[in-house]
Amino acid sequence: MLGGDQQQPSSCSISSRRRRRLTAVAFVKKIDWASLWDKSKEWIRNPMNMALLVWIVAVGVSGAILFMVMTGMLNRVLTTKSQKDTWFEVNNQILNALFTLMCLYQHPRRFYHLALLCRWRAGDMLQLRQVYCKDGTCKPSERKHMAVVVLLLHLNCFAQYALCGLNLGYRRPRRPVIGVALTISVAICAPAVAGLYNNLSPLGNDYEAQAAAEADDPDDESNNPRRLQHKTKKNESLPPFALAASAASTTGTTTRMQQQWAGGLLDVWDDISLAYLSVFCSCCVFGWNVSRLGFGNMYVHVATFVLLCLAPFFIFDLAAINIDNENARDALGLAGIFLCVLGLLYGGFWRIQMRRRLGLPASHVCCGKPDLTDCLQWLCCYSCALAQEVRTADALLLDLEEVEVVTVPPPLVSVVIHTDTS
DSSP: OHHHHHHHHHHHHHHHHHHHHHHHHHHHHTSOHHHHHHHHHHHHTSHHHHHHHHHHHHHHHHHHHHHHHHHTTTTTTOOSHHHHHHHHHHHHHHHHHHHHHHHHHHHHHHHHHHHHHHHOOHHHHHHHHHHHSGGGOOOTTHHHHHHHHHHHHHHHHHHHHHHHHHHHHSOGGGSOHHHHHHHHHHHHHHHHHHHHHHHHSGGGSOOHHHHHHHHTOSSOOTTOHHHHHHHHHHHHTSOHHHHHHHHHHHHTEEOOOOOOOSSOTTOGGGSHHHHHHHHHSHHHHHHHHHHHTTSSOHHHHHHHHHHHHHHHHHHHHHHHHTOOOHHHHHHHHHHHHHHHHHTTHHHHHHHHHHHHHHTOOOOOTTTTOHHHHHHHHHHHOHHHHHHHHHHHHHHHHHHHHHOOOEEOOOOOOOOOOOOOOO
């Protein structure tokens, strides 16, 4: 009996431990790993997200090496001071180049948002609300709060440019410590403050009651932000071809539009002037074409395309000037050239969007993947791909002007009026 009484508490404790373990496993099983994995694969398919992931990995690796060099964790490998200084400067310049590139890529869009804030029309309000306002709805004093966020983001870019100038203009022993510390502090604090301000200000709060009260007035359409936003978003997010198709479907008309690529990829002789422009002025032609297709502002696309294809070469080569190791200089120069070539993927990304939105036929030449084929077409022959896109857009616009519209008349309704003669 005594032995049985002593075994009972031990069995209870064992069962309670098993319950705790099962509870922990059940809690972990609440995470839908399959759905999370599917969302991750969908996210990485976007070329912009893929480039962002590569940027994050590069920053993480360079930052980790720089941290280990500064804390002495690599003293067994880097035995001399000259080796430590070389590794420190190499990773410092790599981080400087990566953050400067990110600012250069983001700055054209920030300038565009600043221009929209200054102009402040109905369509401008919608675009800015989609970026800075929670749920894209109207907020009180939204223009002032958006201006604060946009100016802080501009301050981040200018501080990073100043830091880049200090890193490139001075060698490490002569580099002003106060200037470097000040620019780094501003470059880090400005976006952090902008994010906190955007979340804590009215831009990040819900105002459903106010929006509902304004929506109760159906007559005043000009003062109804929700209705105006929905209407403007619907019209601005579609290109002229999609707008015409939707208008035809809603008004009871039928159109005959053949959505095919205008010629093959190498049919550049169909328009030799367009071929020359696609080679020597590809950034301007690209920005103009995607703008008329309804994919955003032309100047933003032109500036982004130029920066993606040219900025890595100059920044990495300038960063290599201050490095004494010849192999490290050559590696940085080759990395800059490689990133410039990958900048052509920006055109491939918008070719994918054009094909999907206009319903153009896909090519499965490269591993049966249409998106990969579009990107490789831009990498291998960007001018041919751009010329084909412009020819296709011209053909669709011409078909839109010459399309035959057949209006279905409404059925006749006869009305009989009886008059009482008595």
